Amino acid sequence: MKLENKHELYKRIFFTFFMLAIYVAGKSIVLYGVAGDEAQQTGVQSYITSFFSGDRYQKTVMALGVMPYINASLLVQVISALKSANSRAKISKQKQDRWMLIAAVIISGLMAVAQATSFTYRSDAGPKILVMIIAALELFGGAMLTFYLCSANEKHGIGASMPIIMFNVITTLAETLQLNHFWHYPFMFVIIAFVTAGTIFLENSIIKIPLQRVSIHNIHADQNYMAYKRNPVGVLPVMFATAAFLVPQYFVRLLVFIFPKNKTLSNILDGMVLTRPLGVKIYLIIVFLLTIIFSFIMLNPMESAHQLQKNGDSIVGVYAGKDTRRLLVKIVVKWSIISGILQTGCMALFLIMSLEKVIPVALAMLPSSAMILVSIICTFVQETGTYYRYDAYSFFM
Structure with a gap:
C-alpha cells in the first residue's frame, strides 16, 4: 500500500503565516477615543515595549502584544520546574494550559487597566471613565487574542510566540536603523x-x-x-x-x-x-x-x-x-x-x-x-x- 505524503512542515508553515496575518490585521485597529496627540514613547523604553507588541506608540488593540503570554508561560514553567520529578509527572498538558490561561487573564487584565489609565482621551468620545473602560476592554481582548494565536501556533504551527516576537523585532529594528x-x-x-x-x-x-x-x-x-x-x-x-x-x-x-x-x-x-x-x-x-x-x-x-x-x-x-x-x-x-x-x-x-x-x-x-x-x-x-x-x-x- 502506498503511503500518502504527510506534508507536516508545509501545513505548519502555512498556519504560522495565517496566524501572523491575523496578528498584523489586529495591529491596524486603533483604540477607541485615544487622542491623536497622545505623547509617544521614545528611545529605549519604546524599543523594549515594541519587542512584545510591535506597537511603539501603544495605541492599538494589540498594544500588550505577547507580554501576557510570555509571562504566563514562564511563570508556569518555573512553577513546574520547582516541583519534584514525581509531581511534574502528574501534571498533564491540559492542566498546564489551564494554569497558563488563568495567569494570562490576570496579567492581561492588570496591564490593560494600567495602560488605559495612562492615555489622553478625546473630549468628543464620551464620558472619560466610560471611554477608559472601553479602551481597557479592547486592550484585554487584543491580549487574549494574541494568547490564543500563540497557543494555537504552538499546536499547529512553528515557534509558538516566536514568529510574533521576530516580526515585532524586525519591523522595529528596520524603523530604528533608518531613523x-x-x-x-x-x-x-x-x-x-x-x-x-x-x-x-x-x-x-x-x-x-x-x-x-x-x-x-x-x-x-x-x-x-x-x-x-x-x-x-x-x-x-x-x-x-x-x-x-x-x-x-x-x-x-x-x-x-x-x-x-x-x-x-x-x-x-x-x-x-x-x-x-x-x-x-x-x-x-x-x-x-x-x-x-x-x-x-x-x-x-x-x-x-x-x-x-x-x-x-x-x-x-x-x-x-x-x-x-x-x-x-x-x-x-x-x-x-x-x-x-x-x-x-x-x-x-x-x-x-x-x-x-x-x-x-x-x-x-x-x-x-x-x-x-x-x-x-x-x-x-x-x-x-x-x-x-x-x-x-x-x-x-
Missing part, C-alpha cells in the same frame, strides 16, 4: 557581529557528558551521553528581564493613577526607565541573575544527578552521588555565567554609550535585538529540520 543612521557608527558593526557569532555558537553547540548505562552492553555503549547546551536557556533571560522590567511599570502606573498626589510613587515611576543609570543597572542585574537562575531551574543538575544514581547509571570516571552532582552543578554554573556575561556585557556597553551620548538612545538595545533574532532563527531552523525529517521518513513495507 537613527546606524551606518554612521561603524564600530557597532564589529560588536553586533561578535554578539551574533557568540549567540550562534552557544545556541548550536552542546557539551556531551559520557555516561555508563547499566542497561546497555553492546557496541553502542560508548555512544551514550548527557547533553547540555552551552547556552542553557537561550535568550529567555533577556526576554523575561525586559518583560519583568515593564510589568512593574504598569503596576506603579496604576498606583499613580489611584494616588495621583503621592510624590513617592511618581518618583519611582520616573526612575524606572533605561535612560537613567539606576534603571540600566537594575536591568542588567536582572538579566545576569535570571540567566543563572533559569539555568538551574530548567536543567536542574541536582535532579539529574539523583535520577542517574536512582537508575544505576553514572558519568564515566565520576562516582555517583555527590561527585556527580558537584560536576553537573559546576558545568551549569560555568556556562550560565559565560552566557550571562555575553548577554549583559554587550548590552551594558551599548546602554553606557547611550547614556554618554556616544550613540543615539534608540540604538542602545541593538545587542538584545541581535541575540533574540539569532536565537529565534536557530530555534526555527532546528524545529523546521525536525518536521522536514518527519515528512522525509519512509516506512518499510
Whole structure:
C-alpha cells in the first residue's frame, strides 16, 4: 500500500503565516477615543515595549502584544520546574494550559487597566471613565487574542510566540536603523557581529557528558551521553528581564493613577526607565541573575544527578552521588555565567554609550535585538529540520 505524503512542515508553515496575518490585521485597529496627540514613547523604553507588541506608540488593540503570554508561560514553567520529578509527572498538558490561561487573564487584565489609565482621551468620545473602560476592554481582548494565536501556533504551527516576537523585532529594528543612521557608527558593526557569532555558537553547540548505562552492553555503549547546551536557556533571560522590567511599570502606573498626589510613587515611576543609570543597572542585574537562575531551574543538575544514581547509571570516571552532582552543578554554573556575561556585557556597553551620548538612545538595545533574532532563527531552523525529517521518513513495507 502506498503511503500518502504527510506534508507536516508545509501545513505548519502555512498556519504560522495565517496566524501572523491575523496578528498584523489586529495591529491596524486603533483604540477607541485615544487622542491623536497622545505623547509617544521614545528611545529605549519604546524599543523594549515594541519587542512584545510591535506597537511603539501603544495605541492599538494589540498594544500588550505577547507580554501576557510570555509571562504566563514562564511563570508556569518555573512553577513546574520547582516541583519534584514525581509531581511534574502528574501534571498533564491540559492542566498546564489551564494554569497558563488563568495567569494570562490576570496579567492581561492588570496591564490593560494600567495602560488605559495612562492615555489622553478625546473630549468628543464620551464620558472619560466610560471611554477608559472601553479602551481597557479592547486592550484585554487584543491580549487574549494574541494568547490564543500563540497557543494555537504552538499546536499547529512553528515557534509558538516566536514568529510574533521576530516580526515585532524586525519591523522595529528596520524603523530604528533608518531613523537613527546606524551606518554612521561603524564600530557597532564589529560588536553586533561578535554578539551574533557568540549567540550562534552557544545556541548550536552542546557539551556531551559520557555516561555508563547499566542497561546497555553492546557496541553502542560508548555512544551514550548527557547533553547540555552551552547556552542553557537561550535568550529567555533577556526576554523575561525586559518583560519583568515593564510589568512593574504598569503596576506603579496604576498606583499613580489611584494616588495621583503621592510624590513617592511618581518618583519611582520616573526612575524606572533605561535612560537613567539606576534603571540600566537594575536591568542588567536582572538579566545576569535570571540567566543563572533559569539555568538551574530548567536543567536542574541536582535532579539529574539523583535520577542517574536512582537508575544505576553514572558519568564515566565520576562516582555517583555527590561527585556527580558537584560536576553537573559546576558545568551549569560555568556556562550560565559565560552566557550571562555575553548577554549583559554587550548590552551594558551599548546602554553606557547611550547614556554618554556616544550613540543615539534608540540604538542602545541593538545587542538584545541581535541575540533574540539569532536565537529565534536557530530555534526555527532546528524545529523546521525536525518536521522536514518527519515528512522525509519512509516506512518499510
